[in-house]
Amino acid sequence: xxxxxxxxxxxxxxxTFQPLGLIATVAVLVEKPYKTASEVMVRFAxxxxxDLSGRQAIKDEMELAIELAKKVKPDxxxxxxxxxxxxxxxxxxxxxxxxxxxxxxxxxxxxxxKELQPLARRFWEETGIEIVAIGxxxxxxxxAEIYSGIYSAIWALxxxxxxxxxxxGLPRYMEVSIEGNKVIGKSLDPxxxxxxxxxxxxxxxxxxxxxxxxxxxxxxxxxxxTSKH
Amino acid sequence: xxxxxxxxxxxxxxxTFQPLGLIATVAVLVEKPYKTASEVMVRFAxxxxxDLSGRQAIKDEMELAIELAKKVKPDxxxxxxxxxxxxxxxxxxxxxxxxxxxxxxxxxxxxxxKELQPLARRFWEETGIEIVAIGxxxxxxxxAEIYSGIYSAIWALxxxxxxxxxxxGLPRYMEVSIEGNKVIGKSLDPxxxxxxxxxxxxxxxxxxxxxxxxxxxxxxxxxxxTSKH
Amino acid sequence: xxxxxxxxxxxxxxxTFQPLGLIATVAVLVEKPYKTASEVMVRFAxxxxxDLSGRQAIKDEMELAIELAKKVKPDxxxxxxxxxxxxxxxxxxxxxxxxxxxxxxxxxxxxxxKELQPLARRFWEETGIEIVAIGxxxxxxxxAEIYSGIYSAIWALxxxxxxxxxxxGLPRYMEVSIEGNKVIGKSLDPxxxxxxxxxxxxxxxxxxxxxxxxxxxxxxxxxxxTSKH
Ligand SMILES: [Mg+2]
Ligand SMILES: [Mg+2]
Ligand SMILES: [Mg+2]
Numbered sequence: 208x209x210x211x212x213x214x215x216x217x218x219x220x221x222x223t224f225q226p227l228g229l230i231a232t233v234a235v236l237v238e239k240p241y242k243t244a245s246e247v248m249v250r251f252a253x254x255x256x257x258d259l260s261g262r263q264a265i266k267d268e269m270e271l272a273i274e275l276a277k278k279v280k281p282d283x284x285x286x287x288x289x290x291x292x293x294x295x296x297x298x299x300x301x302x303x304x305x306x307x308x309x310x311x312x313x314x315x316x317x318x319x320x321k322e323l324q325p326l327a328r329r330f331w332e333e334t335g336i337e338i339v340a341i342g343x344x345x346x347x348x349x350x351a352e353i354y355s356g357i358y359s360a361i362w363a364l365x366x367x368x369x370x371x372x373x374x375x376g377l378p379r380y381m382e383v384s385i386e387g388n389k390v391i392g393k394s395l396d397p398x399x400x401x402x403x404x405x406x407x408x409x410x411x412x413x414x415x416x417x418x419x420x421x422x423x424x425x426x427x428x429x430x431x432x433t434s435k436h
Numbered sequence: 437x438x439x440x441x442x443x444x445x446x447x448x449x450x451x452t453f454q455p456l457g458l459i460a461t462v463a464v465l466v467e468k469p470y471k472t473a474s475e476v477m478v479r480f481a482x483x484x485x486x487d488l489s490g491r492q493a494i495k496d497e498m499e500l501a502i503e504l505a506k507k508v509k510p511d512x513x514x515x516x517x518x519x520x521x522x523x524x525x526x527x528x529x530x531x532x533x534x535x536x537x538x539x540x541x542x543x544x545x546x547x548x549x550k551e552l553q554p555l556a557r558r559f560w561e562e563t564g565i566e567i568v569a570i571g572x573x574x575x576x577x578x579x580a581e582i583y584s585g586i587y588s589a590i591w592a593l594x595x596x597x598x599x600x601x602x603x604x605g606l607p608r609y610m611e612v613s614i615e616g617n618k619v620i621g622k623s624l625d626p627x628x629x630x631x632x633x634x635x636x637x638x639x640x641x642x643x644x645x646x647x648x649x650x651x652x653x654x655x656x657x658x659x660x661x662t663s664k665h
Numbered sequence: 666x667x668x669x670x671x672x673x674x675x676x677x678x679x680x681t682f683q684p685l686g687l688i689a690t691v692a693v694l695v696e697k698p699y700k701t702a703s704e705v706m707v708r709f710a711x712x713x714x715x716d717l718s719g720r721q722a723i724k725d726e727m728e729l730a731i732e733l734a735k736k737v738k739p740d741x742x743x744x745x746x747x748x749x750x751x752x753x754x755x756x757x758x759x760x761x762x763x764x765x766x767x768x769x770x771x772x773x774x775x776x777x778x779k780e781l782q783p784l785a786r787r788f789w790e791e792t793g794i795e796i797v798a799i800g801x802x803x804x805x806x807x808x809a810e811i812y813s814g815i816y817s818a819i820w821a822l823x824x825x826x827x828x829x830x831x832x833x834g835l836p837r838y839m840e841v842s843i844e845g846n847k848v849i850g851k852s853l854d855p856x857x858x859x860x861x862x863x864x865x866x867x868x869x870x871x872x873x874x875x876x877x878x879x880x881x882x883x884x885x886x887x888x889x890x891t892s893k894h
Contacts, residue, residue, distance in 0.1 A: 208453070210651060223666070240648035292652075346651045380856035395856045398609035398624045398655040400648070419698035419858070422668055422804045423750075426856040437682070439880055469877035521881075575880045627838035627853045627884040629877070 210237045211276045212285035212347030213268035216378040217359020219254040224423050226376060228257025231358035232267040234275040237347035243403050244350055248275045249358045262319055269295075269323055269338065273330055281336065287351075288316075289342025295320075295327035296338065346402065349394070352378045354404045357392040360385075360416075360430050361408050367432035368411050375430045382418055383430055385410055395426075439466045440505045441514035441576030442497035445607040446588020448483040453652050455605060457486025460587035461496040463504040466576035472632050473579055477504045478587045491548055498524075498552055498567065502559055510565065516580075517545075518571025524549075524556035525567065575631065578623070581607045583633045586621040589614075589659050593639050596661035604659045611647055612659055614639055624655075668695045669734045670743035670805030671726035674836040675817020677712040682881050684834060686715025689816035690725040692733040695805035701861050702808055706733045707816045720777055727753075727781055727796065731788055739794065745809075746774075747800025753778075753785035754796070804860065807852070810836045812862045815850040818843075818874075818888050819866050825890035826869050833888045840876055841888055843868055853884075 217230035231251055235244035250271055257263075265288060272284045286295060290306055298320045303313050327338045342348065360383040363375040377383065380395040388409040394402040410416075413435045421427045446459035460480055464473035479500055486492075494517060501513050515524060519535055527549045532542050556567045571577065589612040592604040606612065609624040617638040623631040639645075642664045650656045675688035689709055693702035708729055715721075723746060730742045744753060748764055756778045761771050785796045800806065818841040821833040835841065838853040846867040852860040874890045 208651060237651065240646065241651040242649065341652070344653055346649050346654050349654060382858070395858065396655075397626060397855060400611070400624065400655075400657060402649070417698065420700065420804050420860070422666060422695065422699040423799070424802055425804050425807060426854075426858075428858060437880060466880065469875065470880040471878065570881070573882055575878050575883050578883060625884075626855060629838075629840070629853065629884075629886060631878070 208239070208283075209279070209281040210283055210285055210347040211235065211272050211279065211281040212237060212287075212345060212351045213272040214287050214348050214351035214355055215252070215264035215268055216352050216355030217362070218376040220374040220376050220429070222374065224374070224376070224421060224429070226259060228252065228254030228259060229264060230254045230362050230375065231355045232264065232271050233351050233354040233358060234268070234271040235347060235351045235354055236275060236279045236281060237350050241346050242401055243405070244354060246275065246279055247354055247406070249354070251358070251362060262315065265319065266322065269326060272338070273326070276334070276336055280334070284336060284338040285341050285345040285347050286338055287342050287345075287348045288340040289344070290340035292339045292341045292344075294337045294339055295323055296331050298324050298340075346399075349399065350402055350404065353381050353392045353394060353402060354406070356381050357383055357390050357404050357406050360390055360392075361406065363430055363432045364408075364410050364414060364416070367414055367434050371434045373432050376421055376424070377428045377430055380426045382428055384418075385416070437468070437512075438508070438510040439512055439514055439576040440464065440501050440508065440510040441466060441516075441574060441580045442501040443516050443577050443580035443584055444481070444493035444497055445581050445584030446591070447605040449603040449605050449658070451603065453603070453605070453650060453658070455488060457481065457483030457488060458493060459483045459591050459604065460584045461493065461500055462580050462583040462587060463497070463500040464576060464580045464583055465504060465508045465510060466579050470575050471630055472634070473583060475504065475508055476583055476635070478583070480587070480591060491544065494548065495551065498555060501567070502555070505559075505563070505565060509563070513565060513567040514570050514574040514576050515567055516571050516574075516577050517569040518573070519569035521568045521570045521573075523566045523568055524552055525560050527553045527569075575628075578628065579631055579633065582610050582621045582623060582631055583635070585610050586612055586619050586633050586635050589619055589621075590635065590637050592659055592661045593637075593643060593645070596643055596663050597640050600663045602661050605650055605653070606657045606659055609655045611657055613647075614645070666697070666741075667737070667739040668741055668743055668805040669693065669730050669737065669739040670695060670745075670803060670809045671730040672745050672806050672809035672813055673710070673722040673726055674810050674813030675820070676834040678832040678834050678887070680832065682832070682834070682879060682887070684717060686710065686712030686717060687722060688712045688820050688833065689813045690722065690729050691809050691812040691816060692726070692729040693805060693809045693812055694733060694737045694739060695808055699804050700859055701863070702812060704733065704737055705812055705864070707812070709816070709820060720773065723777065724780065727784060730796070731784070734792070734794055738792070742794060742796040743799050743803040743805050744796055745800050745803075745806050746798040747802070748798035750797045750799045750802075752795045752797055753781055754789050756782045756798075804857075807857065808860055808862065811839050811850045811852060811860055812864070814839050815841060815848050815862050815864050818848055818850075819864065821888055821890045822866075822868050822872060822874070825872055825892050829892045831890050834879055834882070835886045835888055838884045838886075840886055842876075843874070
């Protein structure tokens with residue numbers, strides 16, 4: 208099975224560890240044995256001008272996933288919304304009302320579906336590929352999340368050159384490490400059986416970085432970069 | 437404390453990873469230090485003719501647990517239903533209504549109890565041994581679940597000789613490996629502190645197998661066997 | 666960020682593994698990189714005379730945290746109640762009613778706040794330090810919990826000299842080990858990224874101890890000490 212999935216992750220934090228905005232939307236192609244990505248696309252947001260209460264992430268994810276899927280022709284696209292795997296092209300108002308989710312969730316999707324349902328339906332008509340709202344159950348979405356952490360770390364390394372110092376909150380229970388010219392992201396949960404990602408990137412000179420627990424959010428780590436100059 | 441527990445697990449999957457039916461019901465005797473089984477009984481279902489929406493599993497588990505308990509005389513039997521540890525022999529309608537579970541759960545138990553409550557009461561009258569509905573909190577039930585994964589892998593190795601190829605979904609976050617003539621099952625969750633099982637079995641010749649994440653169900657692994665012929 | 670946090674943990678168990686009472690309240694100072702404590706205070710309860718259904722733990726925790734905070738002047742105090750981080754000094758009846766928690770939780774806090782809200786307000790007026798009800802999200806509280814497990818093990822070693830045998834239930838998914846004159850406590854959850862504690866203590870002679878899973882409570886371990894005499 209060949210699956211395209213997308214997720215948005217990594218957050219710039221202020222110095223009291225409060226999130227200001229998200230950093231990287233990533234789409235991945237995941238194939239057997241479903242541990243990493245065979246292809247990756249990334250789009251960076253401007254985390255300093257980000258509406259954390261809005262729904263921009265899922266729209267960016269759907270668009271980027273469709274862009275990658277047009278290139279690699281997967282069997283299916285996984286979208287990060289936990290609705291039991293329903294096809295997004297089928298999400299009209301009555302169907303949303305019938306979902307086993309909270310009233311708030313239904314409200315959100317009635318609004319989202321105005322844009323996302325036609326997009327999904329057109330894509331299916333063109334390609335036969337379904338976009339399914341599978342969310343938390345999906346391993347490819349978790350791999351996309353890990354890559355969003357890797358790209359957030361890469362963003363942080365560039366940002367620290369300009370700003371001198373930056374704090375990034377990584378996605379849930381994952382670490383990043385830098386080995387030579389590779390940035391490696393790994394899930395810390397052994398129950399996920401070794402999900403990881405690798406991106407080639409040479410860190411700029413004159414930087415040092417640390418990874419440590421976010422004291423305010425158990426099981427989430429912080430990636431901190433400081434310029435030595 | 438000497439505990440008998442039972443569980444049913446391992447699922448045959450079709451080639452889109454959808455479960456068709458469950459494979460193995462296992463009863464175990466668990467003693468200090470509560471990491472593995474000292475005795476094991478297994479009963480195989482026919483997973484190609486299995487009602488996944490029905491309640492056959494818990495009836496098979498109760499019967500097999502009673503069978504093992506008659507042999508090994510434990511202090512208690514653990515049943516895989518999370519009702520806070522209540523004794524199954526006490527589950528009449530008023531008691532079920534008073535449980536802190538969903539209406540659906542109460543419905544299910546009002547039906548199950550017709551068969552299971554008299555069975556539990558008779559067994560207690562004969563032996564003094566209680567059957568408690570402890571479910572997710574029980575370590576012996578988790579050990580029974582790990583053994584159901586081991587026996588599902590054994591079933592898969594035999595099945596692949598006949599059918600050429602088979603996909604089995606293992607129980608939650610556990611792996612199986614084959615070392616010589618032993619099939620070993622291990623929990624992947626270090627918080628469980630090293631729960632495992634070992635069953636002697638010589639894999640047939642001409643087979644190869646793989647273990648990898650189920651892409652549609654995070655933290656569950658697939659055991660895939662293919663005949664080389 | 667310098668954080669004081671407190672928690673109560675470790676339980677004496679009877680020989681059917683039922684908890685009789687809690688053992689140790691610990692306050693910790695946690696600083697970057699937020700993996701262990703830089704300072705520790707402990708207060709032992711009498712676990713044989715402990716009201717497990719009462720609320721003594723959180724009162725003991727608040728008092729001990731304030732005592733440590735007066736000494737080390739942290740930026741904030743973390744209290745183990747999961748209310749989204751609200752300041753305890755702000756918990757009057759209308760504010761409690763507006764919290765997103767169960768009716769039972771609101772009942773409990775309306776009673777607790779009579780004592781804890783004035784205490785928090787006075788402390789803030791004197792020092793400017795907030796006490797926030799952050800609970801499960803806090804890493805310093807988890808570190809305090811790990812230390813409560815270490816001190817419970819130390820208590821158990823002394824207790825076994827007198828009583829000959831004792832069973833202690835450790836806090837969730839942590840282990841203790843003894844290396845020379847150090848008692849070490851470690852989280853078993855790799856997603857927490859290596860939280861630990863160390864307390865110097867020379868175990869008395871003539872004792873042996875074991876750590877193994879609590880068969881009735883998955884992911885919780887038992888620390889058992891027996892006198893060889
Ligand atoms: Mg997401
Ligand atoms: Mg079960
Ligand atoms: Mg607590």
